[in-house]
Structure formats: C-alpha cells, structure tokens
Amino acid sequence: MRTDDLIDALASDTGATRRSPPRRLVLVAGLGALAALALVLTVLHVRHDLMPAMRGGMFWMKALYTGALGVAGYLAIERLARPGGSGRRGWILGLAALAVFAVAGTVQAMVSPHVAHALHMLRGHSWTHCSPNILFLGLPMLALGLWAVRGMAPTRPIAAGFATGLFAGGVAATVYGLHCAENTFTFVAMWYSLGVLMVAALGAIIGRWALRW
Template identity: 40%
Template sequence: MRPPSRACPGGAARGAAPRVETPCRDPPGGGAMNTDQLVSVLAFDDTPPRPISPRVMGMSGLWLLAAAAIALLILGVRDDLLQAMTAPVTAMKWLLPLGIAIPALLAAIALSRPVTWRVPILWMALAVGMGAVLWLLLSIMGTPADQLMPDMWGNSRFVCLTAIVGISILPLGTALWVLQDGASPAPGLSGACTGLAVGGFAAAVYALHCNEDEPLFFLIWYSLGILIVAALGAIAGRSLLRW
C-alpha cells in the first residue's frame, strides 16, 4: 500500500470544507537542494536574463576610454607613434597585450554562465603569453652582458607599472560589478580573466606614450603590469562573483 502524500503547510482547517491537497515535492534525492541541483535549476530557467556581454564591453569600455584620456593627457603621446606602430618589433607593444586581452575578455564573459566550465578560447591568451616568454628568453640570450641590465630596467619602469595598474582600476571594478549579474562556476578564474583583459587593454593604451622599445623592457614590465591587474581581478572575483 502506497503511503499517503505529505501535505503542504496551509491545508484546510478542521471542520472546514475539504479541499484537494497537493503534495510537496522535495528536490530530487530528498533533502536540501545542493549546489549541482541549483546549477541545474538555473541552467534550465527560461527567464530571459539581462545580457551581460554588451554591458561589460560598454560600461567598462567607457571607463577605459576615460582613464586612457586622462593618462595620455598627463603623460602625452610619443611623437613617432605612426612609425613605431608600423615597425615589426615595436608593433608588438600593442599586438601582444591585445592578443591576451581579447581572448581573456571573451573567456570572462563565457564564464558568467553557470553551465560553462571550460573556455577553450583562453588557450589563445595563454599561447600569446607563452610566445612572449619565449621571445623574452631569446632576447636575454642574444643581448650582450653589459647591455642586459640597462635594457631590462629602462628608465620608466615605475611609471609603466603605475600607469597600467592605474588605468585598469575603474574598468576592472566596473566589469566585475556587471559580472555579478552572472553566475560564474569559477569566481577566481572569472576575475583573473577580467583582470587579464583590462590589464592588456591598459598596456596597449600606455604603449601610445611609452618610447622604450627594447623587447627586454616591454616584455618584462608590460607583462608584470598585466599580471598585477589579473591578480587583483582574481582576488576581487573570489569575493564579488561568489554566489
């Protein structure tokens, strides 16, 4: 004999007209809903979500443009910018950061969905980073010993780091604030990808001013600035993007 269904609270009072009681349904497996069940419920929820991608790009992009304008008003733009952008070596001051920033941004947006655990496009950013590391090692081996430290240290490393991090702060905070409307399964990774993206764009902005064109300089200090912003994004993302 099948046991009677458990009635939901709020059934008919004693003496009142009888009414049909609907049984309460517990989550599959009984007990409280666990994380996997919650993810499944959210994944199959047909409520139209607020689009995250255009808001991340739009709002963060506006703050990035504002920060870039202020930075370039203070620092200035290099006089030979067009010549530098067409030279193969110095063009890498823009191509490498953007090659990391664009895939990282797409990965951060993809990770805002709860069913997304793998982001293959992130491998593109990692491949660009590994290429930069290989170029750095080859540059170290090919530079005379007496020229190595001057080329590595340059004359504006502190300005470089300060500018990249400073340009990134408001766009990074805005992007993380918008991404809170998502449901990332990996908050730390989402924050790190967001930081990589913002830091890469900020480095490309700073390159409009920087006239230190030795690969040893920009491969080290641009990379360090981007990694600092990525670390800030990872730390903030673990708290802000948790759900």
Template identity: 40%
Template sequence: MKTEDLIATLAADATATPKSPFGARLALACGGAAAVSLMILLAWLGLRHDLMAALETRQFWMKAVYTAWLSIGGFIAVARLARPGGRLGVAAWVTAAAFVSMLSMGGMRMMRTPPAERMADWMGHSWNLCPVRIVVFGIPVFLALTFVLQRMAPTRLALTGAVAGLLSGALGATVYGLACTETSAAFVATWYSLGVGACAGIGALLGPRLLRW
C-alpha cells in the first residue's frame, strides 16, 4: 500500500470516529497538567501578593485574555492536527488575531509612554525571567499533550509538535500570570509572546521524535 493510500485510509477511519472523546481527553489533559503547573507555581513563586486587588484591574485581564485566546487557538490546532491529514484552518487565524491584537496594544502603549520611560516600560523588572518561567510552567502541559497525541495519528509531526508547544506555552503563561506583577501591554506583547513562541519552537523540534508512530 502506498503512503498516500495509507493516509487516506487512516483519515477516513478518523472521520468515522466520534470527535468528542478525543476533545474530552485533550481538555482533561490540559486541565490536569495546568493544575500541576499551578502547584509548581505555588511552591516556587507563590501567588502575587496583591492578587485580589489585581483582579479588579484591566491590566490583569489583558494578560489573562491574551493567554486564554492563544490557548483556544492552540487547542483547536492540536485537535485538528491530531488526525491524519489535519490542517490548521481557523486555528491559525484565531492565534494570529490574538498576537496581532496584543502587538497593537503594546505599540499603542509605547506611543503613549514618554520616551524617557519607554525602555523601563518595555523591559519591566522581569524581562529576562518571564520567557523562561513560561517555558517551565508549560512543560507539564506539553508532556500531557504528548501522551495524548501519541495515541492518535498525526501526520504533520513538526507542525503538530509546534502547536502542542504553543498550547503548552499559552497555558503556562496563563498560570504564570497569577504570580507576575508586570502591567505593561508592551511587556506582555514581547516577553509573554517570546515565552509562548519558545515553547512552540521546542515543540516543533521534539514533535518528529516524540509523536512518530
């Protein structure tokens, strides 16, 4: 049997299989792994001391909405690519829209900030720690996603690994937001995005090895 015929057969079988069980497993894996990341955060950094007050600010929800938006795009992408011949489709637009929106907000913030304060606003006090911490908090999610995807039949392994990494980084960034006190949109657009992007890059490198079937 030719490779193309094998993929077509697998794709037909995947179409006949109900989609809800995999979606439920994927959601369960993400939720469970995010809980593990939260426990790591509590043991390592702890919650920000002013969390209750921060919940009433736009800055807190700016970060939360951004990372949640990326998580939704990543979830859709992983669900689509988990099956043979899967394509990104709308997931690419959802993810791109999140990034462009955050980048626009960051750019507007920089334009409104006095020139002498722009560097401090952009770098914050944790620019060198933020991306690394997001990667750390994304590790449990990536391991859980790898476990779930190994039981599926993705055919675009590097891309599947990349979107699994993106979802992992987005959820890791969501968890990290409970400890991070940075408030600048420019900071979030740069350093949060860099952390999520690093997770996607790592996933792209590991995908062909870990997801091979």
C-alpha cells in the first residue's frame, strides 16, 4: 500500500527523475516500432501497392491520426510516470484527434450515395481483423512500456497503464498502415480507433496490478 508520506517524498525528488521518463519512453517507442515493423514484414506482410499509396493523401492522414494517438499516450504517461502526475494534456489531444476523425468518418458515410456504399466504407475488406492486428502489433511495446513505467514512480496505476497502452497502440497502428490498404475515414475512425483502444484497455487492466508498488 502506498502512503501519503511516501508519495510526498517521491514528489519532492522530481529533480532526479525529470529527465528519465522521456529518455526511457523514446527508447520504448523505438523498440516498439521496430518490433511492430518486424511483425508486419514477417507475419502480415507489406501491402503490395505501398509505393503508390504513399503518394496519396489518405495514407498520410491515417499515419497522422494514429501518430497523434501515440503522441497523446506519450504525453499522458510522461506525466503519469511521475508521483502525482496528471495525463490531462495527453487526454485532451487524444480526444481531439478521435473527435476529428469520428466526425470526418460520419460525414463521409452520410454523403455516400446509398446505404450499401456507406456500409462498404465502414467494413472495407478487413474489418474483422484490423483491430485484432493492431492489438497484436502493440503487445511487444505494451509489455516493454509497462516494464519501463514500473521502474518509474506512477501513483495512478490504471491511468498509467491506459496511457502506456494508448502510446503503444498509436505506434502499432501507425506501423500497421504499411500493411492495411483501407482508405476511408469511416473505416479508420471505427476500426483503427478500436484497435488502439483495445491496447489501451489491456494496458489499464494489466497496469492495475503491474504498476502498483
């Protein structure tokens, strides 16, 4: 069990840990991205039209969205890894990015010529395995991130675990774009978001006990 005195003592020693979380988290992101890339190359495989796709705007819009979710997780956990820290900046960024894509996806579906077309934009060709694939790619970084955060000083384990999962999910979803050929706001807003949130939820569940001290 934590005590108020111990938390106060840790909080008074922030000078020793102020630079540690950013360095560790950047390393976690780098290793997590490499692990996700290795899984894409060896298990899922890169989309066959990657080079033409990279010349299109939607490829980079997906990366911008998922990257923003990853940055949101980083901003949250960078603060939550410190005694008494708050992830408010990260939560605001994450919710803003989610809201923008949700609105764009909804509008895109609403202006479609008929319901069948809207359903096709929502489901695409891979809706059944998009979210699980993102979870799969995010597991190595989530494990590494929780291990790194455990060595810091989080005082809110569930929130810290969720933020770590959001961080890992955002990075994994960005790398997943190298494999996924879906290109509608509607699809990304639903299934990419769900995949990232699955990693975040798993982080919160594990963090509840793994980040306690």
